[in-house]
Amino acid sequence: MTPRSRLHVPAPPARPGQEPDFSYLQLSPAGAVYRPDVTAAARDIENLSLELVRVLDDDHRAVGPWNPHLEASELQVALRHMLLTRLFDDRMQRIQRQGRISFYIKSTGEEAVAVAAGMALQPGDMLFPSYRQQGLQVVRGRNLVDLMCQCLSNTHDMCKGRQMPIMYHFGEGNIFSISGNLATQFPQAVGWAMAAAIKGEDHIAAGWIGEGSSAEADFHYAMTFAAVYQAPVILNLVNNQWAISTFQGFAGGEQRTFAQRGPGYGIPGIRVDGNDFLAVYAVTQWAAQRARQSGGPTLIEHVTYRAAAHSTSDDPGRYRPKEEWRAWPLGDPITRLKDHLITLGEWSEERHAQLHKELEAHVTACWKEAESYGTLTHGPFLDPLTMFEDVFRDMPANLQHEREEMRALLETQRGAAAAEAAHEARATHEAQATHEAQGTPPRAHEG
Amino acid sequence: MARMNMVQALNSAMDVMLGRDPRVVILGEDVGFFGGVFRVTDGLQRKYGEHRVLDTPIAEGGIIAAAIGMGVNGLKPVAEIQFADYIYPGFDQVVSELARIRYRSAGDFHVPVTIRTPCGGGIRGGQTHSQSPEAIFAHVCGIKVVMPSNPYDAKGLLISAIEDEDPVVFFEPKRIYNGPFDGDPHKPAVPWSSHARGEVPDGHYSVPIGRAEVVREGADLTIITYGTMVHVAEAAVRTTGTDAEIIDVRTMSPLDTETLCNSVCKTGRCVVVHEATRFGGYGAELVATVQEHCFWNLEAPVKRVAGWDTPYPHAFEWEYFPGQARIAAALEEVMEDR
Numbered sequence: 001m002t003p004r005s006r007l008h009v010p011a012p013p014a015r016p017g018q019e020p021d022f023s024y025l026q027l028s029p030a031g032a033v034y035r036p037d038v039t040a041a042a043r044d045i046e047n048l049s050l051e052l053v054r055v056l057d058d059d060h061r062a063v064g065p066w067n068p069h070l071e072a073s074e075l076q077v078a079l080r081h082m083l084l085t086r087l088f089d090d091r092m093q094r095i096q097r098q099g100r101i102s103f104y105i106k107s108t109g110e111e112a113v114a115v116a117a118g119m120a121l122q123p124g125d126m127l128f129p130s131y132r133q134q135g136l137q138v139v140r141g142r143n144l145v146d147l148m149c150q151c152l153s154n155t156h157d158m159c160k161g162r163q164m165p166i167m168y169h170f171g172e173g174n175i176f177s178i179s180g181n182l183a184t185q186f187p188q189a190v191g192w193a194m195a196a197a198i199k200g201e202d203h204i205a206a207g208w209i210g211e212g213s214s215a216e217a218d219f220h221y222a223m224t225f226a227a228v229y230q231a232p233v234i235l236n237l238v239n240n241q242w243a244i245s246t247f248q249g250f251a252g253g254e255q256r257t258f259a260q261r262g263p264g265y266g267i268p269g270i271r272v273d274g275n276d277f278l279a280v281y282a283v284t285q286w287a288a289q290r291a292r293q294s295g296g297p298t299l300i301e302h303v304t305y306r307a308a309a310h311s312t313s314d315d316p317g318r319y320r321p322k323e324e325w326r327a328w329p330l331g332d333p334i335t336r337l338k339d340h341l342i343t344l345g346e347w348s349e350e351r352h353a354q355l356h357k358e359l360e361a362h363v364t365a366c367w368k369e370a371e372s373y374g375t376l377t378h379g380p381f382l383d384p385l386t387m388f389e390d391v392f393r394d395m396p397a398n399l400q401h402e403r404e405e406m407r408a409l410l411e412t413q414r415g416a417a418a419a420e421a422a423h424e425a426r427a428t429h430e431a432q433a434t435h436e437a438q439g440t441p442p443r444a445h446e447g
Numbered sequence: 448m449a450r451m452n453m454v455q456a457l458n459s460a461m462d463v464m465l466g467r468d469p470r471v472v473i474l475g476e477d478v479g480f481f482g483g484v485f486r487v488t489d490g491l492q493r494k495y496g497e498h499r500v501l502d503t504p505i506a507e508g509g510i511i512a513a514a515i516g517m518g519v520n521g522l523k524p525v526a527e528i529q530f531a532d533y534i535y536p537g538f539d540q541v542v543s544e545l546a547r548i549r550y551r552s553a554g555d556f557h558v559p560v561t562i563r564t565p566c567g568g569g570i571r572g573g574q575t576h577s578q579s580p581e582a583i584f585a586h587v588c589g590i591k592v593v594m595p596s597n598p599y600d601a602k603g604l605l606i607s608a609i610e611d612e613d614p615v616v617f618f619e620p621k622r623i624y625n626g627p628f629d630g631d632p633h634k635p636a637v638p639w640s641s642h643a644r645g646e647v648p649d650g651h652y653s654v655p656i657g658r659a660e661v662v663r664e665g666a667d668l669t670i671i672t673y674g675t676m677v678h679v680a681e682a683a684v685r686t687t688g689t690d691a692e693i694i695d696v697r698t699m700s701p702l703d704t705e706t707l708c709n710s711v712c713k714t715g716r717c718v719v720v721h722e723a724t725r726f727g728g729y730g731a732e733l734v735a736t737v738q739e740h741c742f743w744n745l746e747a748p749v750k751r752v753a754g755w756d757t758p759y760p761h762a763f764e765w766e767y768f769p770g771q772a773r774i775a776a777a778l779e780e781v782m783e784d785r
Contacts, residue, residue: 126520160553171555176519179551181543187509188544191516191524198472198498198522205516217536221509228504390550391589393557393612396657396701 010249016317020327025303026050026257027329030057031064035282038290042268049259049269052303055278060339066282068120072346078119078277079341082111082334084359085135088144089308091363092151096165096312100375101151103165107132109275109307109325112333113238114208115139116280121206121234121288126196128176128189128207131166132238132306140173144366153382154374160389161382182213186222186235193233193291194225204291206234206284211258211301212243215251223299227265230296234287235267237299238274240306245319262299274304275333278340303330384410451647452639453624456598457487457563460605461525463651465495468523471609474501475510475527475563484529485565485624511537511562515544518558523609531566531618532578545614546589561608562616566594567675567722568754569622569632569768573761579674579723579754584616585699585732591656592699594618596677597627597644600697603654611656620674620722628675629682630770659703661710665692668716668781671707671733673697676720676769683774691718691778699729707733708740715746716781720774725753747784750777 013021028051036045055062062069070078089106096104107114114135118127127136137147149156151165158169169177176192179185189207196203209219214237226233237258241248251258262269268290272283280302287298305328309316321327341347374380388395388403395403451459464471473479473488479502482489492500503510507528514524528534534541541562549557568577585592593608593615595601601619608615622628626637639645662677667689670680673696684691692710696702711717717737719730730751737749752769760767 128516158553158555159551162553163551167551169552169555171552177548177552177556179543181539184512184540184544187512187540188516188519191513191518192520193516194513195472195517195520195522198517199520217508218512218540221506221512224504224506225509225513229501390554392591392701393549397704398701 010247010254012247012249012320014321014324015319016321018321020321020324022327022329025329026052028052028054030054033064033066035065035286038286038293038295042263042266045268046263049257049262049271049301052271052273053279053283054273054276055282056276056336056340060336060343062278062340066279068278068282068285070278070281072341072344074119075337075341076346078115079334079337079347080355080359081115081119081135081138082277082337083355084362085111085115085138086334087356087359087363088134088138088147091367092148093308093312095367101165102376103312104151105131105166105311106308107134109328109332110238110240110304111135112277112280112337113236113274113302113304116277117206117234117236117284120281120284122203124174124203125288126174126176126189126192126203126205128185128192128205129178130182130185130208130210130213130238131178131180132210133208134166136175137168137170137173140170140175142168142170142173144363145370148367148370149373152370152373152375154370155380155382156370156373157382160386162387183209183216183218185209186218187225189235190222190225190231190233190297193231194229197229197232202292204232204234204288206236208236208238210243211237211239211248211251211253212246214258223261223265223267226297227267230294232291232294233297234284234291235297235299236302238302238304240304242306242310242316242320244310244314257301259299259301267297267299269299269301271301271303273330274302275330275336277333277337305330448646449649450640450645451598451602452626452645453595453598453601453619454485454487456602456647457605457619458489458491459647459649460602460609461488461491462494464606464609465491465499467651470521470523471525472499472501472517472522473525473527474503474514476503476505476529478502478527483527485621487563487619488527507533507535507537508540511540511545511560514560514562515540515548515558518560519548519556523559525561525563525609528562528564530572530576531564531580532575534562534564534580541584541590541616542587546587549613550589557612558614559612560614561605561611562614563605564616564618565621565624566618567620567622568759568764569628569675571761571764572759574758577759579618579721581618581699582723582727582729582732585729589614591615591701592618593656593697594620594674594699595697596620596623596674596695597642598639598647599644600654602647603652604656604697606651607653607656610653615656618674622675623678627678630679630768631682632765654697657698657701657703659697659706660695661692661706662695663691663693665690665714667691667714668718668778669694669710669714670718670720671696671737672720673699674722676722679769679771680720680774683771683778686771687775687778689778689782696733702732702736704736704740708737711737711741712744715744717741717745717749718752718774718777718781719749720752720769722754722769724756725751726756728753747781750781752777
């Protein structure tokens with residue numbers, strides 16, 4: 001046989017019906033990875049991109065040099081943020097299933113990635129999330145009602161009905177607008193960070209991208225610009241193993257870790273246990289401190305698992321084992337932090353159940369309020385004429401004309417609807433009068 | 448008042464704005480130390496420093512994305528894309544991001560970014576250094592699209608673009624950087640110093656975005672054009688002795704419908720001229736606009752003169768370029784039944 005070329009088509013270790021298999025994951029024991037000084041040269045700390053920074057061990061203790069030594073009260077806040085994020089996600093998923101919102105994306109299993117990073121950064125730092133970091137909104141104090149109203153496209157929708165659910169923004173809270181097409185936010189975060197340095201401010205930027213969309217050119221732009229200008233930015237790559245139906249091997253994860261791309265650009269790459277709140281916090285803190293003192297960017301690969309479907313339009317049962325999440329070796333970020341707090345004597349199952357109940361009630365109250373501002377099917381509704389606003393700061397003549405055209409159309413339709421309603425009311429009234437005169441009950445109005 | 452060519456006028460606009468507004472920064476390939484391959488940013492880095500005038504990696508998508516991030520952080524970036532033909536790697540950042548950030552965030556964020564890019568042919572640039580993609584951008588809602596035809600407008604419009612709170616894609620017809628070009632490549636080059644619009648004030652002034660200009664008044668027909676073709680059309684009118692009104696569109700989006708249609712309603716005849724390819728070109732929008740507003744005043748079908756619907760061929764540049772002869776034929780055709 002003459003040798004010939006063959007394509008390697010990556011395949012995940014397990015498909016539906018097969019045993020989950022995570023033997024491909026390179027794990028390091030908790031506490032085993034050393035913590036270099038934040039001023040270390042990128043080339044001297046390349047092994048951070050191969051190992052896995054972990055703080056919480058199997059006995060729920062915080063160990064090793066990356067332990068951020070947070071107060072118990074801070075850990076309780078973190079637990080609250082993560083649990084609230086999860087309960088919010090669960091509620092919104094159910095609401096979508098009831099047909100009351102059109103779409104939703106959960107972050108189940110990935111709560112630590114957003115919440116820990118959000119807590120480790122300063123309020124003035126600018127965040128450029130992808131669509132699965134709702135935990136950042138929770139950390140930055142965004143009222144859940146606002147998020148729900150966005151998903152409902154109702155009269156209180158921050159996006160005025162222009163974006164599908166979960167594409168939030170939070171100007172006041174320094175969280176950028178979520179786009180929906182992938183990866184574009186990554187190089188924008190670098191540009192924001194460059195501007196901070198140009199202006200001589202000490203705020204930094206942080207961006208998030210999935211391992212799947214790291215295949216986009218925008219990832220390369222971000223890494224190149226960040227490296228060239230040593231921009232004060234943290235580039236978070238969330239490796240949750242799955243990009244809809246394609247496993248991380250389809251983004252290049254079979255050959256190298258995603259964190260190893262950092263050293264290729266001259267950027268420190270750190271691989272961290274994304275389900276370990278303390279580890280994500282510590283690594284973010286390290287990268288932020290480095291960026292703030294002109295040490296430049298850091299690429300952080302968060303090794304985690306997308307426990308839920310990609311979105312409400314997805315059915316992971318078609319492409320991966322149903323119980324894969326149960327076999328995930330890095331566990332559940334909420335359970336792990338809870339167990340740690342219990343081990344510290346700063347938490348209990350009872351308090352946890354109590355918190356769960358309290359947050360459930362909070363989510364219920366928020367939903368009740370959000371619905372009062374309108375839903376997709378029940379008013380009050382947004383005025384469709386607002387669709388012509390914010391295309392530009394000042395509305396140009398062509399848009400003014402189109403708005404007037406639509407206004408006239410709406411008025412005609414409303415006029416016709418009102419006339420029809422009046423006609424029906426009159427007919428009903430007359431029928432009623434006739435029936436009353438004849439002493440028979442009127443027939444229920446049909447249609 | 449100074450005599451400037453278009454390169455100097457554009458340079459002066461950025462110089463003025465860098466001096467007036469600390470938020471203005473310039474970024475692009477070769478724009479810093481070297482001053483740009485067309486010299487448009489010459490001397491600006493020396494004067495304002497390398498934090499205000501940045502050389503960038505060769506990555507148009509990265510340049511535009513970085514400019515967006517800077518804009519979100521309160522700067523007013525002016526990004527140069529070395530040739531309009533190179534802009535496509537950044538197209539997603541323009542269409543899905545730059546153009547929509549104000550809209551999708553309901554005004555919470557906005558990005559006052561200007562993208563400058565040389566366009567058009569006539570410089571032996573072949574199919575990757577000659578394109579006129581203005582229609583592709585004019586089709587995108589949320590960005591303004593501008594193309595000046597002379598140094599005075601170039602400076603005034605670029606200052607307006609930089610001062611604008613919305614994104615602007617600013618096309619610079621490179622064939623007329625150094626002088627007005629009448630479409631005849633065999634004639635000696637004419638410098639801008641011989642042209643009235645080569646007189647450019649040194650300091651700050653602006654030409655409003657969204658306003659077309661009647662560059663020649665006439666009674667017989669209206670020529671609607673922009674960029675390099677303004678000068679080619681003027682020459683064709685001179686040669687044929689047609690009493691044409693010539694309108695320089697200057698801003699593709701938002702379009703000054705009023706100026707265009709007032710003229711066509713007056714003359715009753717119209718020829719639309721551009722260098723870009725014809726099919727689905729910007730001329731189609733101009734013709735449709737004229738038809739919608741002036742139908743009952745029209746005496747003849749509206750005619751388009753445009754680049755042939757092929758890529759820009761290197762060896763057949765002057766057969767491709769819609770020169771005076773093709774414009775003259777179109778003028779004759781719309782005047783035929785008179």
